[in-house]
Amino acid sequence: MNYRHAFHAGNVGDVLKHVVLLELLHALHRKPSPVHLLDTHAGIGVYDLASDEAQRGGEYRFGIGAVLADPAAQRVLARYVAALRALNPDLAPGGAGLRRYPGSPWLLKQGLREQDRLTLCELHPQDAETLKANIGRDPRVAVHHRDGFAALKALLPPTPRRGLALIDPAYEAKDEFVVLTKAVLAGLQRWPVGQFAIWYPIKEQKTVxxxxxxxxxxxxxxxxxxxxxIRAAKNARQMNGSGLLLINPPWQIEQTLQPMLDFLKGRLVREPGGGARIQTLVKAA
Structure with missing residues (x-):
């Protein structure tokens, strides 16, 4: 529980995660029937990019800063930029006016319809309290101070049954991938019709x-x-990129995401060997 996302808000991993998340949510909303959204490792919901934590690492400059520097972002990443502008009304082309960065809880709540429901889980006690303050009172939203992996068993299947689970752990423990795998499979067994979006870091590509x-x-x-x-993923001692594993993804999401991924590749890859891809691991039946 030492991980604090405030040091990393708006970085390259956040950009990829949130661009994809918003497109998954949009796909769910093509039908009027209600959805239930679960964020297992929610964080605090909103991050101040002027804070000491954000400024210390400055990771957002190479993530969201690099994206917004290109005027084409407003066209290619329309939903993402619109969400940023909703939180930063003074946001201008090029990125001027960006002061706060939305975490996944804020993005999910912003996209809720009246018939939808959102469950947020955060284990860190201080962050859980901050999350409640940042999200505010809303009868459609439930905030739990609890372990996100355990929630995949305890809170699934949700009501309504259609929906999405976002799983984004800190990857601090040596056995994090083992624990993650067991939790995801348990959740999928209880909720086979659910969509699962699992964010993961990429250090050494073969291991991932x-x-x-x-x-x-x-x-x-x-x-x-x-x-x-952002570079060749061969050094297991540094973060070289990230990905999202999508289980039960929406129909034709690959076609939707490909131009966005191409744009992000052009803005965010820093060294030779970096790149972007959408990989099919199990085809639809």
Whole structure:
């Protein structure tokens, strides 16, 4: 529980995660029937980019800062930029006026319809309290101070049954991928019709490929991976990129995401060997 996302808000991993998340939510909303959204490792919901934590690492400058520097972002990433502007009314082309960065709880709440429901889980006690303050009172939203992995068993299947679980742990523990795999499979067993979006860091590509291939094999349902690396993923001691494993993804989401991924590749790759891809691990039946 040492991880605090305030140091990393708006970085390259956040950009990829939130661009994809908003498109998943949009796909769910093509139908008028209600959805239930679960964020297992929610954080505090909103981050101040002028804070000491954000300024210390300055990771947002190479993430959201680099994206907004290109005027084309407003066209290619329309939903994402619109969400940023909703939180930052003074946001101008080029990124001027960006002061706060939305975490996934804020984005999910912003997209809720009257008939939808949102459950947020955060284990860190101080962050859980901050999350409640940032999200505010809303009868459609429930905030739980609890372990997100345990929530995949305790809170699933949700009501309504259609929906999405976003899983974004800190990856602090050595066995995090093992624990994650067990939790995802348990959640999928209880909620086979649910969509699952699992964010993961990419340090050494071969290790990550082996993990996601095995998880997809055990899941035995349609699974794709959306990845962006800023350099060759060969050094296990540094963050080289990130990805989202999408289980039961929406129809044709690959076609929707590909131009966005191409744009992010052009803005965010920093060194030779970096790149972006959408990989099919298990095809739809």
């Amino acid at each position: 490929d082996a993990w996601k291939t095995e998880l997809a094999r055990q899941a035995q349902t349609e699974t794709i991976a959306v990845e962006l690396t």
